[in-house]
Amino acid sequence: xxxxxxxxxxxxxxxxxxxxxxxxxxxxxxxxxxxxxxxxxxxxxxxxxxxxxxxxxxxxxxxxxxxxxxxxxxxxxxxxxxxxxxxxxxxxxxxxxxxxxxxxxxxxxxxxxxxxxxxxxxxxxxxxxxxxxxxxxxxxxxxxxxxxxxxxxxxxxxxxxxxxxxxxxxxxxxxxxxxxxxxxxxxxx
Amino acid sequence: xxxxxxxxxxxxxxxxxxxxxxxxxxxxxxxxxxxxxxxxxxxxxxxxxxxxxxxxxxxxxxxxxxxxxxxxxxxxxxxxxxxxxxxxxxxxxxxxxxxxxxxxxxxxxxxxxxxxxxxxxxxxxxxxxxxxxxxxxxxxxxxxxxxxxxxxxxxxxxxxxxxxxxxxxxxxxxxxxxxxxxxxxxxxxxxxxxxxxxxxxxxxxxxxxxxxxxxxxxxxxxxxxxxxxxxxxxxx
Numbered sequence: 001x002x003x004x005x006x007x008x009x010x011x012x013x014x015x016x017x018x019x020x021x022x023x024x025x026x027x028x029x030x031x032x033x034x035x036x037x038x039x040x041x042x043x044x045x046x047x048x049x050x051x052x053x054x055x056x057x058x059x060x061x062x063x064x065x066x067x068x069x070x071x072x073x074x075x076x077x078x079x080x081x082x083x084x085x086x087x088x089x090x091x092x093x094x095x096x097x098x099x100x101x102x103x104x105x106x107x108x109x110x111x112x113x114x115x116x117x118x119x120x121x122x123x124x125x126x127x128x129x130x131x132x133x134x135x136x137x138x139x140x141x142x143x144x145x146x147x148x149x150x151x152x153x154x155x156x157x158x159x160x161x162x163x164x165x166x167x168x169x170x171x172x173x174x175x176x177x178x179x180x181x182x183x184x185x186x187x188x189x
Numbered sequence: 190x191x192x193x194x195x196x197x198x199x200x201x202x203x204x205x206x207x208x209x210x211x212x213x214x215x216x217x218x219x220x221x222x223x224x225x226x227x228x229x230x231x232x233x234x235x236x237x238x239x240x241x242x243x244x245x246x247x248x249x250x251x252x253x254x255x256x257x258x259x260x261x262x263x264x265x266x267x268x269x270x271x272x273x274x275x276x277x278x279x280x281x282x283x284x285x286x287x288x289x290x291x292x293x294x295x296x297x298x299x300x301x302x303x304x305x306x307x308x309x310x311x312x313x314x315x316x317x318x319x320x321x322x323x324x325x326x327x328x329x330x331x332x333x334x335x336x337x338x339x340x341x342x343x344x345x346x347x348x349x350x351x352x353x354x355x356x357x358x359x360x361x362x363x364x365x366x367x368x369x370x371x372x373x374x375x376x377x378x379x380x381x382x383x384x385x386x387x388x389x390x391x392x393x394x395x396x397x398x399x400x401x402x403x404x405x406x407x408x409x410x411x412x413x414x415x416x417x418x419x420x421x422x423x424x425x
Binding site for chain 2: 003004006008011012017020048060063064070072073075116120126127128129131150183184186
């Protein structure tokens with residue numbers, strides 16, 4: 001029995017931008033010129049149950065560096081992690097619901113099968129955030145991933161960002177459908 | 190690797206809460222799928238004190254242009270804990286709020302109340318070695334919103350909390366004791382249990398109140414803790 005109970009979540013509301021976006025510049029760019037690995041762009045729309053963009057939403061990502069290491073004490077390989085990469089990103093979606101990150105393609109984490117990124121969506125109208133993942137369409141190892149395989153086959157594509165061959169910097173596109181027929185898979189870790 | 194308790198849905202609000210109308214089109218409707226806790230869930234960003242500006246934790250000073258912000262100065266203190274009662278040091282808290290008149294400095298806030306040229310209502314603070322934080326601000330005002338006829342949000346301060354890992358992330362709101370608008374608020378009432386509601390109401394803290402200067406409020410925050418295994422059971 002726990003001594004204390006969790007403080008409940010409340011909505012981020014519509015007015016978070018000044019504090020969460022403007023106070024720290026460039027949180028949707030996770031890389032600098034010294035960061036190791038393949039630079040990529042991940043972009044997509046946050047869409048509501050009517051397919052309308054959710055402009056007052058915010059997406060946060062958390063990922064391993066290019067070698068699959070986290071700069072965090074729980075990672076036994078922390079000492080090998082890239083000091084030029086923190087792994088945390090945040091993007092608003094005020095531009096017609098579009099979020100965008102410039103980051104590196106994560107490496108495969110020890111004991112796992114394929115690279116992925118953890119994701120959270122916050123929005124006005126959501127009393128608590130929603131948790132999902134981003135996988136990559138050009139990874140053949142996706143078929144060995146235990147989490148992807150636990151998702152019904154017809155819903156797996158909602159987690160897989162598609163590589164757009166037309167872009168110079170490898171660009172992956174993935175929309176987050178909060179509801180509807182193609183509702184993104186959200187998790188309860 | 191120590192696993193952490195999952196989100197406690199007995200105390201957190203559901204995605205759909207029809208009295209808060211915007212929830213109807215935005216939260217997931219399909220069942221959430223299980224996600225095993227691996228390194229990716231048990232790690233998270235490590236922030237340093239060096240990212241904070243000198244007055245980030247004093248909202249009465251961090252936006253001064255031509256004087257002090259208008260309103261009632263308050264001091265907000267508290268402790269960040271996990272469910273086992275462990276203090277969480279060096280954690281980043283971000284706060285934002287309306288000014289004393291109930292107006293946000295935000296382009297989509299069209300409430301006909303004055304902006305304060307010396308107040309943005311935005312701040313940041315890190316918890317200290319004991320998991321404790323303290324910031325200075327102006328008591329926020331209530332404000333109207335479009336959810337229903339004569340809808341008013343109770344006075345509140347928004348909190349964004351990073352714990353030590355992906356699972357401890359929390360965005361919430363701190364309310365003030367005795368506010369008559371709380372029982373009328375569909376956002377506050379989205380909380381499924383009375384104890385959870387109480388945990389979001391700060392306490393007036395006379396020990397923090399500073400003579401001739403400002404009133405004190407205390408708001409402790411609890412995030413997911415490590416799973417506890419009180420009895421070792423040996424499989425035969």
